Amino acid sequence: MVKEQFPILSKEVNNKPLIYLDNASTTQKPASVIDEIQEYYECTNSNIHRGVHHLSQKATEEYEEARKKIQTFIGARSSKEIVFVRGATEAVNLVANSYVNPLLSEGDNIIISHMEHHANIVPWQLIAKQKNVEIKVVPINEKGELVIKELDNLIDKQTKFISLNHVSNSLGTINPVEKLIKKAHQNNIRIMIDGAQAVQHMKVNVTDLDVDFYCFSGHKMYGPTGIGILYGKKEILDEMEPYQGGGDMIKSVTFEKTIYNDVPHIFEAGTPNIVGAIGLGKAIDFIKDTTIEKIEEHEMDLLNYATKKISNIDGVRIIGTSDNKASVISFVIDGIHPHDIGTIMDNLGIAIRAGHHCTQPVMDFYDIPATARASFAIYNTKEDVDKLIEGIEKTKEVFA
Amino acid sequence: MSEFNELYMEVILDHNKNPRNNGAIEDHTNHADGHNPLCGDKVSLDLIIEEDTVKDIKFTGSGCAISTASSSLLTEYIVGKKTSEIRHLFEEFHDLVTKDESDTENLGKLSVFEGVKKYPARVKCATLAWHTLIAAIDGDEEVSTE
Numbered sequence: 001m002v003k004e005q006f007p008i009l010s011k012e013v014n015n016k017p018l019i020y021l022d023n024a025s026t027t028q029k030p031a032s033v034i035d036e037i038q039e040y041y042e043c044t045n046s047n048i049h050r051g052v053h054h055l056s057q058k059a060t061e062e063y064e065e066a067r068k069k070i071q072t073f074i075g076a077r078s079s080k081e082i083v084f085v086r087g088a089t090e091a092v093n094l095v096a097n098s099y100v101n102p103l104l105s106e107g108d109n110i111i112i113s114h115m116e117h118h119a120n121i122v123p124w125q126l127i128a129k130q131k132n133v134e135i136k137v138v139p140i141n142e143k144g145e146l147v148i149k150e151l152d153n154l155i156d157k158q159t160k161f162i163s164l165n166h167v168s169n170s171l172g173t174i175n176p177v178e179k180l181i182k183k184a185h186q187n188n189i190r191i192m193i194d195g196a197q198a199v200q201h202m203k204v205n206v207t208d209l210d211v212d213f214y215c216f217s218g219h220k221m222y223g224p225t226g227i228g229i230l231y232g233k234k235e236i237l238d239e240m241e242p243y244q245g246g247g248d249m250i251k252s253v254t255f256e257k258t259i260y261n262d263v264p265h266i267f268e269a270g271t272p273n274i275v276g277a278i279g280l281g282k283a284i285d286f287i288k289d290t291t292i293e294k295i296e297e298h299e300m301d302l303l304n305y306a307t308k309k310i311s312n313i314d315g316v317r318i319i320g321t322s323d324n325k326a327s328v329i330s331f332v333i334d335g336i337h338p339h340d341i342g343t344i345m346d347n348l349g350i351a352i353r354a355g356h357h358c359t360q361p362v363m364d365f366y367d368i369p370a371t372a373r374a375s376f377a378i379y380n381t382k383e384d385v386d387k388l389i390e391g392i393e394k395t396k397e398v399f400a
Numbered sequence: 401m402s403e404f405n406e407l408y409m410e411v412i413l414d415h416n417k418n419p420r421n422n423g424a425i426e427d428h429t430n431h432a433d434g435h436n437p438l439c440g441d442k443v444s445l446d447l448i449i450e451e452d453t454v455k456d457i458k459f460t461g462s463g464c465a466i467s468t469a470s471s472s473l474l475t476e477y478i479v480g481k482k483t484s485e486i487r488h489l490f491e492e493f494h495d496l497v498t499k500d501e502s503d504t505e506n507l508g509k510l511s512v513f514e515g516v517k518k519y520p521a522r523v524k525c526a527t528l529a530w531h532t533l534i535a536a537i538d539g540d541e542e543v544s545t546e
């Protein structure tokens with residue numbers, strides 16, 4: 001049983017066994033990851049890259065070993081293309097500031113989409129305001145899919161960058177990123193894909209995709225919080241400005257001249273989240289041992305099972321009905337606010353998300369204030385889905 | 401269904417389903433819009449205040465059951481009350497939904513919201529209408545609970 005590998009899943013919430021269905025926010029952590037973190041602090045803890053002593057070397061080895069695991073996991077050509085960041089949010093901010101900002105002149109534009117998480121909207125707004133450039137938005141259709149032909153109309157000679165998500169966190173839609181990346185490159189524009197909702201569900205190979213930048217967060221893929229990955233093609237990272245200044249990102253410092261370190265270290269100023277990186281490496285081991293194919297198959301089973309059951313309940317509408325979805329179901333119930341659904345579920349020990357999921361433009365598109373969202377991971381079961389269905393019925397009963 | 405009764409009391413469910421004093425007052429003397437950015441709840445209040453006394457109040461808005469019922473019950477309860485009295489009522493109401501022990505003698509049927517204190521995430525839903533009311537009395541047009 002996969003569930004048994006996750007200590008928190010045997011706990012109770014509100015005197016009910018926990019049914020955890022908020023995985024698109026953050027997944028739970030297997031014992032292997034938790035133990036690794038504890039062991040690091042008990043047996044290895046030390047600062048990396050500088051010390052000559054044994055523990056520092058051991059910590060450095062483990063940290064760099066984690067980088068290699070991530071390189072293999074996403075099929076990057078070199079571990080130098082893997083930058084440790086705090087999470088996908090920091091990765092977007094890094095690319096916006098260190099790569100895109102210097103490219104921009106007044107009148108240029110950046111293209112994003114209507115289904116982006118706020119983390120892939122606001123960093124672009126910040127630099128757009130600074131440089132007086134426009135942000136163009138690829139629209140979505142009623143099913144919650146990108147209207148890709150509109151991308152052709154949006155791209156012009158002043159388009160300097162495109163940033164789109166791989167999978168929508170509030171709709172579940174899987175975007176045809178291969179096609180989007182090709183389109184960008186046909187127009188000589190570089191592109192970033194936000195994979196925060198993708199890597200935990202499906203095989204991603206950044207080299208096959210030929211994507212320029214790709215990012216994701218550790219905590220949504222069974223790893224710790226506070227660690228994430230920015231992948232960038234080596235030749236692009238080599239051209240980029242530093243993101244933050246500090247220790248570890250330099251080769252030498254004098255008051256006259258500072259020589260920066262090589263990639264990826266140039267982007268990792270200060271003592272990084274060492275144990276986070278090592279924990280993420282362990283989470284990748286968990287995914288590898290389980291196999292991403294098995295995870296995908298299992299989650300698709302749950303998605304189909306839950307979609308069918310929820311669709312059959314009167315007065316419930318699923319938001320995001322693409323044929324190509326990851327295991328995320330947003331829904332609304334006629335006349336009942338999602339926060340009331342969330343509270344009733346919580347009383348039943350079921351953790352779901354209720355809110356705008358940091359995608360207010362998506363909520364505005366559907367003219368709803370919020371949705372309730374259930375999202376599944378490898379440890380969820382059909383029994384969990386049945387409990388969710390009972391919860392929906394119960395909610396309807398309370399507000400009948 | 402018993403486990404939900406302490407939060408979703410019958411009175412709250414009733415006022416959510418059939419909100420009282422729903423609408424606008426054209427010739428209002430005071431008005432404010434309240435917004436809870438965290439959950440997207442919105443409420444707009446129109447009041448007629450004469451001689452420091454609320455003569456009439458109506459609300460429009462969208463939100464969860466707690467927020468809608470709180471707006472509805474509040475509009476019923478404060479008509480005829482002095483603004484100074486209302487400020488004091490808000491303090492009592494705030495204590496009711498946040499503190500373990502509170503003095504609620506003046507709250508009357510508003511004490512149905514006592515169950516909210518076990519749900520810290522929902523306190524703002526219950527108090528949005530109150531924040532908006534105080535803003536309207538003070539002559540502020542907009543208020544946000546964040």
